[in-house]
Amino acid sequence: MGKMHIKLTVNGKEEELLAEPRELLIHVLREELGITGPHIGCETSHCGACTVDMNGKSVKSCTVFAAQANGAEITTIEGLGNPDGLHVLQEMFKEHHGLQCGFCTPGMITRAYRFLQENPDPTEEEVRFGMSGNLCRCTGYQNIVKAILAAAAEMNAAKEAAQ
Amino acid sequence: MNEMTPPKEERSAALKGLGCSRKRVEDARFTQGKGNYVDDIKMPGMLFGDFVRSPYAHARVKSINADKAKALPGVIAVLTAADLAPLNLHWMPTLAGDKQMVLADGKVLFQGQEVAFVVATDRYVAADAVELVEVEYEELPVIVDPFKALAKDATVLREDLEGNMEGAHGPRRHHNHIFTWEQGDKEATEKVLGSAEVVAEEMVFYHRTHPCPIETCGCVASMDKVNGKLTVWGTFQAPHAVRTVASLISGIAEHNIRIISPDIGGGFGNKVGVYPGYICAIVASIVTGVPVKWVEDRMENLMATAFARDYWMKGKIAATKDGRITGLWCHTTADHGAFDACADPSKFPAGFMNICTGSYDIPTAYLAVDGVYTNKAPGGVAYRCSFRVTEAAYFIERMIEVLAIELGMDAAELRAKNFIRKEQFPYQSALGWEYDSGDYHTAWDKALKAVGYEDLRKEQAQRIADFKAGKTRKLLGIGLTHFTEIVGAGPVKNCDILGLGMFDSCEIRIHPTGSAIARLGTISQGQGHATTFAQILASEIGIPADDITLEEGDTDTAPYGLGTYGSRSTPVAGAATAMAGRKIRAKAQMIAAYLLEVHDGDVEWEVDRFVVKGAPERFKTMKEIAFAAYNQAIPGIEPGLEAVSYYDPPNMTYPFGAYICVMEIDVDTGEHEIRQFYALDDCGTRINPMIIEGQVHGGATEGYAIAMGQEIAYDEIGNVKTGTLMDFFLPTAWETPHYITDHTVTPSPHHPIGAKGVGESPNVGSVPAFSNAVHDAFRAFGLRQAHMPHDHWRIWKIANDLGLHG
Numbered sequence: 007m008g009k010m011h012i013k014l015t016v017n018g019k020e021e022e023l024l025a026e027p028r029e030l031l032i033h034v035l036r037e038e039l040g041i042t043g044p045h046i047g048c049e050t051s052h053c054g055a056c057t058v059d060m061n062g063k064s065v066k067s068c069t070v071f072a073a074q075a076n077g078a079e080i081t082t083i084e085g086l087g088n089p090d091g092l093h094v095l096q097e098m099f100k101e102h103h104g105l106q107c108g109f110c111t112p113g114m115i116t117r118a119y120r121f122l123q124e125n126p127d128p129t130e131e132e133v134r135f136g137m138s139g140n141l142c143r144c145t146g147y148q149n150i151v152k153a154i155l156a157a158a159a160e161m162n163a164a165k166e167a168a169q
Numbered sequence: 170m171n172e173m174t175p176p177k178e179e180r181s182a183a184l185k186g187l188g189c190s191r192k193r194v195e196d197a198r199f200t201q202g203k204g205n206y207v208d209d210i211k212m213p214g215m216l217f218g219d220f221v222r223s224p225y226a227h228a229r230v231k232s233i234n235a236d237k238a239k240a241l242p243g244v245i246a247v248l249t250a251a252d253l254a255p256l257n258l259h260w261m262p263t264l265a266g267d268k269q270m271v272l273a274d275g276k277v278l279f280q281g282q283e284v285a286f287v288v289a290t291d292r293y294v295a296a297d298a299v300e301l302v303e304v305e306y307e308e309l310p311v312i313v314d315p316f317k318a319l320a321k322d323a324t325v326l327r328e329d330l331e332g333n334m335e336g337a338h339g340p341r342r343h344h345n346h347i348f349t350w351e352q353g354d355k356e357a358t359e360k361v362l363g364s365a366e367v368v369a370e371e372m373v374f375y376h377r378t379h380p381c382p383i384e385t386c387g388c389v390a391s392m393d394k395v396n397g398k399l400t401v402w403g404t405f406q407a408p409h410a411v412r413t414v415a416s417l418i419s420g421i422a423e424h425n426i427r428i429i430s431p432d433i434g435g436g437f438g439n440k441v442g443v444y445p446g447y448i449c450a451i452v453a454s455i456v457t458g459v460p461v462k463w464v465e466d467r468m469e470n471l472m473a474t475a476f477a478r479d480y481w482m483k484g485k486i487a488a489t490k491d492g493r494i495t496g497l498w499c500h501t502t503a504d505h506g507a508f509d510a511c512a513d514p515s516k517f518p519a520g521f522m523n524i525c526t527g528s529y530d531i532p533t534a535y536l537a538v539d540g541v542y543t544n545k546a547p548g549g550v551a552y553r554c555s556f557r558v559t560e561a562a563y564f565i566e567r568m569i570e571v572l573a574i575e576l577g578m579d580a581a582e583l584r585a586k587n588f589i590r591k592e593q594f595p596y597q598s599a600l601g602w603e604y605d606s607g608d609y610h611t612a613w614d615k616a617l618k619a620v621g622y623e624d625l626r627k628e629q630a631q632r633i634a635d636f637k638a639g640k641t642r643k644l645l646g647i648g649l650t651h652f653t654e655i656v657g658a659g660p661v662k663n664c665d666i667l668g669l670g671m672f673d674s675c676e677i678r679i680h681p682t683g684s685a686i687a688r689l690g691t692i693s694q695g696q697g698h699a700t701t702f703a704q705i706l707a708s709e710i711g712i713p714a715d716d717i718t719l720e721e722g723d724t725d726t727a728p729y730g731l732g733t734y735g736s737r738s739t740p741v742a743g744a745a746t747a748m749a750g751r752k753i754r755a756k757a758q759m760i761a762a763y764l765l766e767v768h769d770g771d772v773e774w775e776v777d778r779f780v781v782k783g784a785p786e787r788f789k790t791m792k793e794i795a796f797a798a799y800n801q802a803i804p805g806i807e808p809g810l811e812a813v814s815y816y817d818p819p820n821m822t823y824p825f826g827a828y829i830c831v832m833e834i835d836v837d838t839g840e841h842e843i844r845q846f847y848a849l850d851d852c853g854t855r856i857n858p859m860i861i862e863g864q865v866h867g868g869a870t871e872g873y874a875i876a877m878g879q880e881i882a883y884d885e886i887g888n889v890k891t892g893t894l895m896d897f898f899l900p901t902a903w904e905t906p907h908y909i910t911d912h913t914v915t916p917s918p919h920h921p922i923g924a925k926g927v928g929e930s931p932n933v934g935s936v937p938a939f940s941n942a943v944h945d946a947f948r949a950f951g952l953r954q955a956h957m958p959h960d961h962w963r964i965w966k967i968a969n970d971l972g973l974h975g
């Protein structure tokens with residue numbers, strides 16, 4: 007099958023590669039670029055394990071062709087923080103036991119990262135609804151919700167302090 | 170006391186030992202996307218395997234033509250049963266003493282069965298090649314109903330067993346029959362039933378479902394032809410058992426096989442078994458000489474790897490008129506699918522189903538289980554439960570409710586009346602178990618009080634009145650459960666898998682500077698072993714948990730163990746950890762005494778040091794002792810500070826709990842709302858309360874899914890109707906209820922630290938709580954038994970059948 011020339015920015019780094027038109031973004035990220043934070047749990051856009059941020063929106067990268075991501079800005083869990091400075095969400099997931107096996111976690115945190123920009127001061131109900139595209143089999147969500155609410159509070163407090 | 174020495178309590182807290190809600194050490198990696206799951210493994214030259222699967226549930230395979238597939242650029246090989254037969258690998262043993270086709274040998278027996286294995290340079294090419302393999306089938310009659318499978322003239326499913334009427338668990342009485350397993354006293358039970366004042370009878374069905382961890386099963390097999398060593402990374406809940414089985418069936422010497430379980434994205438029983446994909450990947454790597462990866466997709470996972478439950482449990486429960494239970498009878502028809510691929514200890518073909526007398530003092534009981542073949546996927550694994558305990562708990566908790574209806578009695582009162590009393594422990598059950606410890610009445614009273622049980626009943630009565638008066642269309646259900654689990658398999662004398670005793674192990678090395686590494690025979694799939702086992706050790710040896718590295722899952726380095734499932738890690742490996750720690754301490758005591766120039770008996774342990782009795786200012790800390798162990802020649806003591814312990818538990822542990830679910834049901838839409846869910850668990854000594862609570866949330870959510878919508882359903886010709894996450898219900902954050910957790914603590918008397926295990930209790934306990942709530946809502950209108958899952962349509966149907974839609 008003929009390959010397409012694709013350019014995209016992943017976690018601030020420009021990448022260029024060749025991909026078949028049918029190749030999915032998740033496979034390009036994981037197999038071509040070695041970005042294995044986003045996972046594959048279903049490939050049918052139900053589980054959200056593959057969630058990445060694309061041009062300021064949460065997308066399930068198992069249902070996006072790499073070709074559709076041509077020219078896009080992509081952020082994955084690897085781009086949210088680093089060992090010296092974790093993102094507040096990463097800290098809060100640790101603090102509130104928002105993960106167990108960790109398989110859903112990268113997608114979960116990446117979705118939460120976008121969700122809190124869409125709704126910086128959510129209620130518990132809004133968190134539950136806003137996160138409903140991401141499945142977790144281990145935690146029963148209660149501590150995930152707690153972690154996200156705690157992160158929101160922390161981010162808002164930091165914003166206020168800065169003003 | 171030395172002025173510099175912080176007080177005992179402070180030192181103890183600094184260890185982050187038992188009882189501390191220590192944050193998890195695993196999380197730093199996982200929250201940054203730095204986990205290492207099997208699909209993350211990438212090796213030079215690695216190939217991808219993919220299966221051609223049967224579209225039919227029962228068919229003869231007339232021919233397989235792989236020419237077109239092989240001609241596709243990038244395809245390296247296509248394996249069929251004919252290729253595996255010379256190696257004798259076209260069939261493999263199951264953990265239940267049966268055998269299973271690796272690739273279709275003449276026929277297929279369930280939809281999704283593995284027919285051919287394509288090996289290609291990338292996953293897209295492999296998927297293309299799968300489409301190009303031409304298989305000619307001849308359809309055969311399909312049986313999906315286990316009762317029909319036992320009809321006299323039913324089609325023979327397992328032709329390979331024809332004429333062989335002696336199965337792995339005794340005689341088979343029909344060509345589609347697998348085993349009969351009997352426990353208890355049949356005659357006495359029938360006598361009790363015959364003369365009882367009241368007998369309630371019911372068929373309780375626990376439908377087929379699937380553990381469905383968010384990561385599917387898979388492996389990477391790498392045969393290094395230069396050094397003759399086979400390495401397999403895979404989603405294995407029991408890596409050592411996999412190594413032994415791989416050696417036995419491949420003929421490769423066990424020391425030349427290395428099994429590694431990397432991070433595992435949830436297991437819940439799905440990753441205990443050995444699957445055709447593992448065998449095919451190994452063979453493909455041996456044939457090609459390069460690493461081969463096989464990772465199933467979600468549909469394959471739901472269709473072909475191990476399902477759970479599928480038990481038809483016919484029950485009779487006898488009692489006096491005032492509600493004292495006198496006998497229990499149960500006959501179960503167990504649908505195992507095409508091959509018996511349960512993962513139970515060998516002597517327990519129906520697992521621990523004989524815990525079905527539950528929390529009650531039932532003097533006489535009888536249980537028989539018949540295993541049956543059908544044209545469904547093989548399995549019968551413990552989906553977050555200890556070998557059929559979930560089925561048993563659901564059965565007895567439904568039977569209690571049915572008896573309460575028969576007696577016209579309150580179901581909470583009926584339970585309390587029949588609980589095994591505190592002073593009866595250790596309690597010998599009629600079906601052969603010795604319950605180690607329990608205090609059911611205390612837990613029950615606490616639970617009823619916490620939810621305001623009496624007020625709830627009053628509210629319910631009012632609601633029923635309002636409903637009848639046409640003032641509301643919503644009903645209120647109060648779902649009660651008091652469950653008793655049996656976990657920690659198990660004593661080697663009666664528990665083995667394929668002849669391997671179900672002990673577990675821990676090896677500890679203390680480094681000269683006073684930190685440590687511990688290795689275990691288990692493997693975490695999210696339970697947080699690296700965090701909690703270090704806590705057990707911290708309390709035992711006085712080294713801070715933060716200074717202890719914990720490793721599992723690599724058979725080349727970890728001591729032999731039977732793995733993680735059936736909530737066995739804490740009861741068995743946790744005990745091994747404590748015992749290994751005690752060995753370290755015993756040696757440390759001798760070293761300390763030598764250094765302090767006193768007799769061994771003159772020093773005593775205090776948090777993190779040995780202190781001279783009566784002279785608290787004279788002590789040696791564990792850190793000092795560790796250093797001395799490596800740098801001083803101590804007469805009569807070997808250098809170094811290491812220990813290994815293999816723990817063979819004297820008994821199982823019996824965690825228990827009281828769960829209560831309050832549910833609102835819309836009679837017209839069949840929708841429900843969980844108003845309150847209260848979960849009280851008694852898992853003995855609590856190692857890490859934060860992790861326990863997380864386990865309860867997760868297990869109860871699985872239970873919620875199972876009770877309220879999740880199932881593996883087939884149509885009558887054996888098509889899987891629930892093969893994607895579109896149809897197979899996994900609740901989102903939106904539907905999932907909020908949980909209130911609580912606890913009592915009744916330590917296990919035989920476990921070194923009194924811990925019982927908790928991972929599975931919430932699944933075991935919550936399913937009957939949710940289901941009983943649905944039943945309870947309709948009790949006043951005459952409902953006795955309605956099968957799960959209680960999805961909206963089925964609840965609507967209950968209301969409709971009861972004539973509540975006018």
Ligand code: FES
Pocket residue numbers: 045046047048049050051052053054055056057066067068069
């Ligand atoms: S893998 Fe993309 S949504 Fe599940």
Ligand code: FES
Pocket residue numbers: 104105106107108109110111141142143144145383434435695
């Ligand atoms: S932590 Fe395991 S799936 Fe969410």
